[in-house]
Amino acid sequence: MNSDSDLQIAGDILEVPHLLQAPREHPATVAEFAGLARSIAADRSQWEHLVRYDATSRWYHRLRTGPGYEVWLLSWVPGQGSGPHDHGRSSGVLTVLDGTLTERAGRGTRALTAGAQRVFAPGYVHEVVNDALEPAVSLHIYYPGLTEMPMHTRPHCEARTAPGPVTA
Ligand SMILES: [Fe+2]
Numbered sequence: 367m368n369s370d371s372d373l374q375i376a377g378d379i380l381e382v383p384h385l386l387q388a389p390r391e392h393p394a395t396v397a398e399f400a401g402l403a404r405s406i407a408a409d410r411s412q413w414e415h416l417v418r419y420d421a422t423s424r425w426y427h428r429l430r431t432g433p434g435y436e437v438w439l440l441s442w443v444p445g446q447g448s449g450p451h452d453h454g455r456s457s458g459v460l461t462v463l464d465g466t467l468t469e470r471a472g473r474g475t476r477a478l479t480a481g482a483q484r485v486f487a488p489g490y491v492h493e494v495v496n497d498a499l500e501p502a503v504s505l506h507i508y509y510p511g512l513t514e515m516p517m518h519t520r521p522h523c524e525a526r527t528a529p530g531p532v533t534a
Pocket of ligand 1: 451452533534
């Protein structure tokens with residue numbers, strides 16, 4: 367018995383469903399966006415048949431949209447990369463679905479294997495490249511949807527005006 371409070375729940379709370387929060391249809395927090403990406407990653411039937419590989423330009427496909435957010439599927443053949451860029455005013459979650467991608471950012475370089483996730487805030491500058499010998503597939507959620515992707519010059523400090531790829 368908790369003597370600090372007079373409030374007690376009598377009986378089984380599951381018997382009073384009006385006291386429980388209804389599950390949200392769309393993600394609204396960083397954890398929920400990361401969870402959405404993990405659930406898509408775990409269900410290959412949602413994306414595997416859609417993946418194409420294009421050696422001439424990086425392939426991307428808008429997998430779904432929701433209120434204020436977009437989910438993109440990208441493929442990377444060996445050697446393909448995004449170039450240094452930021453994501454305008456969008457936040458994002460990058461999740462590797464297949465293969466290994468290398469992320470270069472101000473704090474160093476990291477290898478992202480299948481299942482790895484990176485969450486970034488507006489203004490985050492990075493470069494993503496497939497340095498491996500096998501193709502890679504990644505999932506990108508942007509909130510709000512990506513409207514610009516300013517390219518940067520190395521070492522990831524100064525924006526330039528040249529247009530860049532649509533998503534990364
Ligand atoms: Fe990016």
